[in-house]
Amino acid sequence: MANLQIREAIRDAMREEMERDERVFLMGEEVGHYQGAYKCSQGLLEQFGAKRVVDTPITETGFSGVGIGAAMVGLRPIIEFMTFNFSAVAFDQILNNASKIHHMTGGQFSVPIVFRGPNAAAHMLGSTHSQAFDGIYAHIPGLKVVSVATPYDAKGLLKSAIRDPNPVIFFESELMYAVRGEVPEEEYLIPIGEADIKRPGEQVTLITWGQSVPTSLEAAKLAEADGLDVEVIDLRTLRPLDEAAVIHSVKKTNRAVIAYHGWPYGGVGAELVDRIQRMAFDWLDAPVERVCYDDIPFSYAENLEHLSIPQPEDIYAACRKVAYR
Amino acid sequence: MQATAWEPEGVEALLDSKGALADPAAVSGLDLRSFYKQLVAARILDLKLGRLELPMWAPAAGEEAVSVAVGSLVGEEDWVFVGNRDAAVALTRGLPLTEILRQLLGQASAETRGRGLPGSLSSREHKLMGASEALGMNLGLAVGHAHGQRLFSRGRASVAIFGEGLTTTGMFHESLALALAHTAPMVFVCKSQLWPEGAPAEAGLMGDSVAERVRARGMWSRRCDGADAVGVRRAIAAALHRAHDGAGPGLVEVVVTPLAQDPPAERDPVERVRRLLDSRGEWTQPFQDVTEAEIHGQLDKAIAEVSQ
The missing domain is CATH 3.40.50.970 (Thiamin diphosphate (ThDP)-binding fold, Pyr/PP domains)
Structure with missing residues (x-):
């Protein structure tokens, strides 16, 4: 390797x-x-x-x-x-x-x-x-x-x-x-359209991709210290969506958080919420939470920018919320 | 004839490499010492701002002729659509140093409230509009602004400053077409680099002249040498005069040599005017020291004030 x-x-x-x-x-x-x-x-x-x-x-x-x-x-x-x-x-x-x-x-x-x-x-x-x-x-x-x-x-x-x-x-x-x-040194391909479980867990499904993957893994660690077992799914492909992987996990944990870099209005996060509520409605124990950018254009100032970017603590807080902690 | 690889072709030279004036009448009515002081201030501003290590900051040393000409020649009602290397336009136009610094540092008390990008400056009060950084997109705004100015009254112009890189975009060509169609009082100022960084010649202008291309589509244009601050001033003054007079849009192409490329000393516009002053007995070392100390002092004071 x-x-x-x-x-x-x-x-x-x-x-x-x-x-x-x-x-x-x-x-x-x-x-x-x-x-x-x-x-x-x-x-x-x-x-x-x-x-x-x-x-x-x-x-x-x-x-x-x-x-x-x-x-x-x-x-x-x-x-x-x-x-x-x-x-x-x-x-x-x-x-x-x-x-x-x-x-x-x-x-x-x-x-x-x-x-x-x-x-x-x-x-x-x-x-x-x-x-x-x-x-x-x-x-x-x-x-x-x-x-x-x-x-x-x-x-x-x-x-x-x-x-x-x-x-x-x-x-x-x-x-x-x-x-x-x-x-790997040898050749390999990853099929488009397949999500990857970056961290298996039982209590909350945390769906993420791109820059929010490492942040979500940090959030899962914070949750672990708190006794909350989070499964982190990296979508890897946003279209076509690996619906099966998401729904399978949500049916197991009964709770979902979506963390990503992007605005909240519409978009991939909203699409996921729609599919989860349609396909796993009876399995959900809490409304699906989203952690993403604020609904504003980005700022240049470092402090303002930091506020707009999902941080591990924000994602952890959303995991607690869906677990009613 | 091109003397060296640094010398642009097809330019009208007023101030040669030794600091000699081709036409002494060209500086009549111009206070050369004040002009020189503005150029020195622009240079020192760039050096000091460079030390702030701002994200995506691009140095402007070597381009002072453009900033000082635009900043000092525009009328009170004219607007300037600046690019990313035009902080000295704001300085020459009178935007306070503290405000320049606050905008660049993204401070809450700046007019841009920490939201604008560090490269360009915006101030409604000083009639400065910063670039969006989506290359070329501000040209359309400038033309629209000029069109609006024309509807209001004759005698107001809009100026847009940009680099040769965006003259390949569709927006550049569309903006020229619209400026011509509306006889907009518009001055395009294109800063061309003969040897742009990071790209091979075939991806850039290939020695092509933006001024010539623009003339071929029917727009008034001039090409000048950025090392010749007097020539740059005359060309931009002429373009502004036409725009103010209702004669329509024009483009001034200024071939600039970034000092970061370590060119020979005569490619430095500040040094060339110093040689002119020296030849007229108007330059002394104490004058230089006082000029530099003045702007250094103002900048240090402003930096201290905004750092509190």
Whole structure:
């Protein structure tokens, strides 16, 4: 087993897929000479050359469209957004082309493309650079949406995303690129659409993903010290949702908390609440709780930002609440 | 002819590398010593702000000619849509140093109440609008603002300052088209780097001139050298004059050389004006020391005040 950072796991996934399949190429701002704004493409330009590691001008609408077009003729583009905040400019391409071309052409064309990059809050980057796009992209039929929190998941899921015949939105985190973890030397894939139990437990189901995974695991430790046994489920894929894993756990614990980086209005958290109340209504012993951002744009000031980001103590408090403690 | 890789092509030079003026009439009516003091203040502001280690902070040393020209030439009713390296525009326009610092540090008592990003500054009172950081998106706002100004009355202009990187975006081209369609009193100021960091030439401008591209679509434009503060001042003054006069939008491209790239001394706009003053017998070391001490003193006092 190798001990890798998430950025290295992402790089290895791209490298292995580029070695395996010459149709795979990487395109985005500063992915080549600069080796990626967060060094996720270190060494790739050197290994694969400028035809397959393509530096672009500041043109998100443009290079997203070029990627979709290239995918339509059979290539396997990986489009890197320096942050998903910049995907706002490319939204029209993703919403109206990537997600709909297969449908609108009656399946004559498919769009096997990956849009990847950091998502949600980092540290003091203000309103426009701290946004979570989970709810926005997961809302769109025709897209698959993945969010990773460990090097193992990042590598296995990115490889699956690259091989997937559909457009995949792949969320990473600026603050988690240096997170380390064990990654097998031999090849492996993680199927899109499968949640992972990061910590088994019996009394509360804590559903989470992305940056909130490590925070939720800390919250589970706080609860453990208090004699409350929390099961932490990392969704890993936000669309399609692993409904079976969530409902199975809720039927066991009879209580659910959802912790994530994102606004409360609508979104993946609200979607989970809907499914839990419909599919496990008779098993619930308490209303489902959500811990997420405040319903406001982010602030730049460190103290205000801290208040908006779900902390282990907040998640622990929600676990206590559903357990009526 | 390009003398070195640092020299931009196709610019109108007023102040050469030795500090000699091509046209002495160009500085008539300009108090050169005050002008120089503003440039020095802008430089020192940038150095001191750099030491605050703010997130995503980008140094502006080498770009003082633009900040000082815009900050000192805009009319009282004009608005400036600043970018991320334009703190000195706010200083020149009279935003108090304490307010500049409070906004950059994200303090509760700042006009932006700890919410705005550290790169740019916003103040309704001082007619400054900060960049959203979604590249190019503020250009549309600036054009809309200029259009509104025109509906109110003639004689008001809006200025937007940005870097060459966003001239590849759709928003840039749409903003130009709309400014032309509405004859908006708009001054686009594009700071171009010949050797931008982090990107190969083919991802940037490839030596292309933004001013020429803009002219091809029918907009008045000038290209000047950011190391020539007098030339930059003249070009921006001309663009503002046209906008105020109802002649429509214009773009001034200023080729800037970040001092972080360690260019030769004559690429430094502050040093070039110092050479001009020196050649006229208007520069002495004590004058330099007093000028620097003054702004250092003001900044140290402001930093102490907001740190309380």
